[in-house]
Amino acid sequence: MSGFQFGRRVAYWRGRRRMTQAHFAALMGKSLRWVEELEAGRVQANPQLSVMLLAASKLGITVDRLLGDETVGCAGQNELDAVRAALHRHDVITGARGDCDHEPVPVALLSRALVHARNGFQHGHFAQLGTLLPALLVDASQAAHHYRGDAQLEAFRLLSLSLELTEAALIKWGDTETAVLAGHRAVAAAERSEDAVVMASAARHLADAMTNHGQAAKAVAFVTAAADRLQDELLRRGPDGLSVLGMLFLKAAMAQAAAAEADDRHSAVLARAVPDHLAEAAEHAEHLGHDDNRLWTSFGPTNVQLYRVAAHVQLSEGADAVAVAVGIPADAYNGLPPERRAHLLTDRAMGEKQAGLGEQAVATLLEAERLAPEEVRCRPRTRGLVEDLRLLGTGSAEGRLRGLADRCGLPG
Template structure:
């Protein structure tokens, strides 16, 4: 047995769970020195299986994760259920639910520091560095709530803006990893915080995330109505705000279009996409205001996604072929990979399953996390296995193994 490899994996997961060696040792009924020896591969030449089972239990991982000789590099890619639960626990705190002050003697973070922390989280998301968010987000929520409670005047309004953006980040992460209840809770809270910020741009940003969460939560009709109502209410203020306002206004119409596609509302989808396209043309460039990646290219990739939801795979493929490679490559990594997965699903619907495998492999090159970790992408890999992929079967089998899927 590779005791040094097991020791490294235990150390990795202990640190990821934010445990000290002392804490881990106490939960194992051992000393800190014992933990040091175990992690260094010096405790014993052949650790007992029962000991490793206890360690896996304490670390909230499967036993095979500690036994596997797969590089830890891939293990860092996924936010797991334990980290999502830690975020949920923070959302269930009394102070975070009520927006009141906690009992900490620590003062609120200065607004500029909090703003940098929020920007770090969103930058990590767009770079597909998802595992970092599992560790960062709980503390970010507590800091943002404390700032909103304890700052005064304009600083308090700014703190509510940053609290809303933090909750929107939770929604985005939860959607990515298939926890739609958590996504809905976070998005609903983000709307309330945005309203208290009194900033129409933040209100629209929160509304588009709630519309997304509602759609994924099985409330697509309500999502479409909510997004279009928010757009109508806020449009004059948003247009006056320039690039920031146009970007979130356009995203509201894109989320409404995706909700309509979920409903199979074939006549509504083109109209909503057209409205989003008009705002993108008015904006004139592919930007990234409030981490929207909004512009003509993002409208184009949403058009592909909408066709896929309507099960019109051939139309999705045709729409994707009209997107210039240079424009697609300028999108954030998360958006590029997400689009390629949508395209792979469209190719599958069109019966081009070998091309679908090739496109999934391109998505994996862009962001292994989007393919290895995301439930909807893993399901596509499984669907392709069941459908058969001809000469691409060997490549699909290898991909399934990297995803940890049975063959």
């Protein structure tokens, strides 16, 4: 077992036990930083038996259960309910702390918790967010309303980014209505942060939620307005600003493509604007000069190509989507986070289905599953693709598709 797999399973069971990293560190006789590094896979590259035994003991489970496959699963109703409940808590909405007489979580610790959760998302580990996000939302909300001065601005920045992550997870889980709610909250917190980069980041996430919730035309209007308002300041902010500005135009392209697909009367006219938004994003990627992951955007020339694939799929141009996907250089593809690579592969599989390449679509989905199982087995959009492929038939790939459908929990 790799250190990353072991760390992931420790994080899963620690979440199941409602145990903070600090609490687990104390039980293990280690520092908080050690636990953070352990769960990120940066220590115990080849986990020692003594560490496994001690961790299992402190988590109240057997070693076999700690090392088992239970961690690779989908977010269930409990995780969804926990995140929804957190968003509707009085202290999360208002920042009020009641009779609490201790200081809120320091912003440095909030930042560490956010980075840990965000990195998990980019590795395709969505289910564990059901245990990480509620505490993060509570702590960030209370900090944002308690601190003053620069600490408060930073706390609102972290709150906005935490709400963005909540929104992104909800989209993965298929709850677009609550994702829009989280997106509105993220935009409001971003305004309180007075940071144009965070404002743009929140705007691109809200546009994504609106598009997924069937409000594509409104998403185009919102995200382009944000780009117009913030562009000058973002261009002055260097790589961070260029990255989020480019992402605004990528989200505009996807919203425009979805709006075109939904409009029977003006589809062709609306679709003609999609390349314009992609070209704007490509220009900013060229100025950036390389692929980067500022503010977890994965923005750069390669991500622009990923969005070209997705836009072609949205417009039912499957052959074009496959052609763009095949043309992405291997080294650029391999440099992307696992979630981005798996997302590209699922988009490519959709394009292959549209182009009548069912057998190839199955092979592509299996590669995506290898990279990020939850992206394939758990997302409603991908499960729907598996269902479509079963109806259409995939020739010699039928057996492999049946196995994938079983892992997705689809009825036989």
